[in-house]
Amino acid sequence: MRTSIATVSLSGSLTEKLTAASRAGFDGVEIFENDLLASPLTPEEIRARCADLGLTIDLYQPMRDIEAVPSDEFDRNLRRAEHKFRLMRRLGADTVLVCSSVSPLAVDDDALAARQLRRLAELAQDFGIRVAYEALAWGRHVSTYDHAWSIVEQAGHPALGTCLDSFHILARGSDPKGIEDIPGEKIFFLQLADAPLMAMDVLQWSRHYRCFPGQGGFDIAGLVGHVIRAGYQGPLSLEVFNDVFRQAEAGPTAVDARRSLLVLQEAVGLAEPPAPVVPSGIAFAELVTPDAEPVSAVLEALGFTRTARHRGKPVDLWQQGEARVLLNTGPAARRDGTSLAAIGLESPDPAGAARRAEALLAPVLPRRRAPEDAPLDAVAAPDGTELFFCVTEGDEHPSWTSDFEPAERQSPPGEGVHHIDHLALTQPWHQFDEAALFHRSVLGLGAQESVDVADPYGLLRSRAVTNADGSVRIALGVGPAPTADEGGRAQHIALATDDVVTAARRFRAAGGRLLPMPPNYYDDLAARYEFTDDELATYRELGILYDRDAGGEFRHCYTETVDRVFFELVQRDGDYRGYGAQNAPVRLAAQHARRPVG
Amino acid sequence: MRTSIATVSLSGSLTEKLTAASRAGFDGVEIFENDLLASPLTPEEIRARCADLGLTIDLYQPMRDIEAVPSDEFDRNLRRAEHKFRLMRRLGADTVLVCSSVSPLAVDDDALAARQLRRLAELAQDFGIRVAYEALAWGRHVSTYDHAWSIVEQAGHPALGTCLDSFHILARGSDPKGIEDIPGEKIFFLQLADAPLMAMDVLQWSRHYRCFPGQGGFDIAGLVGHVIRAGYQGPLSLEVFNDVFRQAEAGPTAVDARRSLLVLQEAVGLAEPPAPVVPSGIAFAELVTPDAEPVSAVLEALGFTRTARHRGKPVDLWQQGEARVLLNTGPAARRDGTSLAAIGLESPDPAGAARRAEALLAPVLPRRRAPEDAPLDAVAAPDGTELFFCVTEGDEHPSWTSDFEPAERQSPPGEGVHHIDHLALTQPWHQFDEAALFHRSVLGLGAQESVDVADPYGLLRSRAVTNADGSVRIALGVGPAPTADEGGRAQHIALATDDVVTAARRFRAAGGRLLPMPPNYYDDLAARYEFTDDELATYRELGILYDRDAGGEFRHCYTETVDRVFFELVQRDGDYRGYGAQNAPVRLAAQHARRPVG
Secondary structure (H helix, E strand, O other), rough: OOOOEEHOOOOOOOOHHHHHHHOOOOOOOEEEEEHHHHHHHHHHHHHHHHOOOOEEEEEEEEOOOOOOHHHHHHHHHHHHHHHHHHHHHHHHOOOOEEOOOOOOOOOOOOOHHHHHHHHHHHHHHOOEEEEEEEEEOOOOOOOOHHHHHHHHHHOOOOOEEEEEEHHHHHHOOOOOOHHHOHHHEEEEEEEEEEOOOOOOOOOHHHHHHHEEEOOOOOOOHHHHHHHOOOOOOOOOOOOOOOOHHHHOOOOHHHHHHHHHHHHHHHOOOOOOOOOOOOOOOOEEEEEEEHHHHHHHHHHHHHOOEEEEOOOOOEEEEEEOEEEEEEEEEOOOHHHHHHHHHHEEEEEOOOHHHHHHHHHHHOOOOOOOOOOOOOOOEEOOOOOOOOEEEEEEOOOOOHHHHHEEEOOOOOOOOOOOOOEEEEEEEEHHHHHHHHHHHHHHHHHHHHEEEEEEEEEOOOOEEEEEEOOOOOOOEEEEEEEOOOOOOOHOOEEEEEEOOOHHHHHHHHHOOOOOEOOOOOOOHHHHHHHHHOHHHHHHHHHHHHHOOEOOOOOOOEEEEEOOEEEOEEEEEEEEEEOOOOOHHHHHHHHHHHHHHHOOOO | OEEEEEEHOOOOOHHHHHHHHHHHHOOEEEEHHHHOOOOOOHHHHHHHHHHOOOEEEEEEEEEEOOOOOHHHHHHHHHHHHHHHHHHHHHHHEEEEEEEEOOOOOOOOOOHHHHHHHHHHHHHHHHHHOOEEOOOOOOOOOOOOHHHHHHHHHHHHHOOEEEEEEEEHHHOOOOOHHHHHOHHHEEEEEEOOOEEEOOEHHHHHHHHHOOOOOOOOOOOOHHHHHHHHHHHHHHHOEOOOEEEEOOOHHHHHHHHHHHHHHHHHHOOOOOOOOOOOOOEEEEEEEEEEOOHHHHHHHHHOOOEEEEEEOOOOOOOEEEEOOEEEEEOOOOOOHHHHHHHEEEEEOOOOHHHHHHHHHHHHHOOOOOOOOOOOOOOOOEEOOOOOOOEEEEEEEEEEEOOOOHHEEEOOOOOOOOEEEEEEEEEEEEEOOHHHHHHHHHHHHHOOOOEEEEEEEEEEOEEEEEEEEOOOOOOEEEEEEEEOOOOOOHHOOOOOEEEEOOOOOOOOHHHHOOOOEEEOOOOHHHHHHHHHHHOOOOHHHHHHHHHEEEEOOEEEEEEEEOOEOOOOOEEEEEEEEEEEOOOOOOHHHHHHHHHHHHHHOO
């Protein structure tokens, strides 16, 4: 099926929007009237631009407050419509969206609405145009899709059909099953938008919080299934207005939009991209840094050993148990300071994982970096983090470690840490929902609930994606706003240990500095849980935080931050599923307090 | 009455919050538990810090999920409470807030709730502490203030009273009149928050959208009246959580908070600041610029004449009719580029206006700038704009113009413009509501509805404040987010004319450049209204925009932008009350399109 996107879903000028839609691979666009009005291009120029970009103009939208009005008002409306039909001819658009009236002049009279819409369709037909009538969820008298369809049916004109919009249908709580009762050829258009499930005024909800399918809480795939079974042949078109997208760059938003449609098409059986290959572990985390010393010192104190060096690049492999950290002092580091730049994901089928990622529009990175390197499949996540699909010392696939030369002198390895528990990445402000959708759809990970965390200087949101056995956990965080304190931008590597107390003591004995936690926190722990005095004194001394959920317990502590990266030592007992979000405000305040003033 | 503020209302560390509250003149604070937990200070140190700052600790908050639970759970709760009471002794706080339970363990049993709260109060009494029980609007079984009070009454213990929270009461739609039935001495605490009227989930509404009294839609003054009449003697305390305040600096937020309480106290007769002196016109607008030439050229083309120069400073007075623009090339300009830095407000009583402003915590600016200057009363608005209260050539008060020396050579004045129609100021992202409250309360202006405007790169909000006859109009705008395109940051001076077509033609003939508008806009005008072809052609040629409301018509056009300032020519006919917001997206897109790339 063809795919389309409404220009109102993207930011920028009309030409920026069209270019972004084309580059992301959409077949067509809905042109939103205000975008056309504000454009310096004539309708003919817009038509030509779309043709050059390989885009059809699938819909012109919207016309409002047309029907069920007194006859003098309707005459004015027809006059206005005629102007618009002429414009559409110049534009080369053959379908117009008419939204159910919100005008105070409109009366509750379906027969009148049908007569007037029929008259409008007759006029449209003269111009070779079709009218798609849609129920706005907040329409004055017509607010449900079945009501809109019954008026269209009553009007009985070939140039009049209905437009279905998943938001308007699902936000009203209508049962979409009835869509199958509408003849497919009378469904002129289908607009798709998801939204987080919120109890709020439906107009505000629609205008500010719509999102792409799969990013919200509606069953869009179920609805599309009904529409397909009804026999609909038109495009799947996204119409999403959202305060965040308005500020985001059009290019990446268009790609995210198209990815969401691909995933939707897969869900309803309209597309078969390569199946997801769920990663089975974290092979490595790669830090880039302009100066290896501070991070190396922390790694060494944590018990890591520098076991190998890349044959062709300034990259060291540090290892402890199954936890591997690459330290890259190459050119990227000079640009961005110390940051978590790449993740190696243990994959049962690296090439297959890459094929799916590519099919879902993830930018594919060059496969082989130097002739002698093992081929590595890699893609970029929306935040720019490189994701490598790899195998560590497998039999059938070359190991990424074969690019590394064992170090000559290795200190004896520590034993406190056995693997990477999770990685925490900070997303750009406007990419939180996109990031979760990317990790779910491209990598086949499951998304947990998102959590709000109060930072002293703003609210953070965090959402984790994991595989089924928890061997891959990535926490996606987003800061309060673009210019807010950069504390929210920190990234970290959490290391799993069976005994956080011993691991923390060793770290400190080796010269590492733990983030000190406020004494008041421990007084509160004493009030909430029953610890022995010794236990609490130990936690207090080391800055260990504690949490508990229905499944188990969580003890964790933090190293001091190097540039914008820090490490966490975590001990999970039982089936604890979280990340200590409850303790995040205290940790964040402690990190703010340690930051040099000025 | 004493005033207090909850630390959760302000951003930053606990000490930053306490300092801000003290500097803004609050008498006390509510300490929010998480702020204490995250603080490196011991309770004793916090107590000492508050004492040094002249703040009492009026409330420790909150304790949750205490009552109406199974007895083993209640025993754990008592143990937890005892820890907290010990902490409060160290802190020197004698009242604790207990919120109605949201625990799934809680049962719907008022008698049990009363018994357990009584037991809690007995324990509290041993520590010299009082328990204030409050109904959360989303409490599991207790969600209204009268229900909470009936449980308190049933418990019948002197150390147990109720806490009233205006948000919880008004968001539930409860009638606050019943407050008068509660004995004043049993109202242990009063928390105040306003909120915009929104239909949404009450928990989300409360957590993210609370605002200070007077900034939202609730009748807080009415509620406070009932509480006073009940005999309440405690402090008026603000408890406002809001995603925007979390990111704003604590200092200015605390001042805005205190101002909102002062206005509230005035409204209920608890304070008598000097009465507002409503400005009766705009005496001048002052632009600062590092380079006078570009702005002078625009003013000249608009028909302004340089009529005078300040005796002691590099400030020129440009005039046309009653429209006066000061052009200041002094030191401030070198810092900020060209901007609208000050507004002269025609005042019936400049000293009185300044006294009110000062009483409402507006920063007062030095009154006399040089020994020979006329004294000028001035204060700073929240966005830093200087507001001068002045008289232009009055009999009883020295005119600000007496500081100016008439220019020797004056070109003949134009006659197209007769006064300043309005000034448009861009507010810092987090100060939109504060700005409106400031202009309303300090200047006595009325606030119009706020309007959302779609900019190509984000959503703008705009709200106008005016005096009764419309001779003072200030449009306060706010951009989409801190780092968004600076287009939203533009400021402008709108000049009133009786004939915008002639004024625009003259401007162009004099070498001025008007902002060109897209032709598609005029095709749409033709569809919406009936103009003669000539009329439309003229508008199209000059870039004149058109709007209409129930009262009249509005025609307006824009000059090109100098740095971040531009001018608008406006013709109001009939009783048109708006500012052409409908046309703003087209104007903004045209301004974006004219901006040099790069």
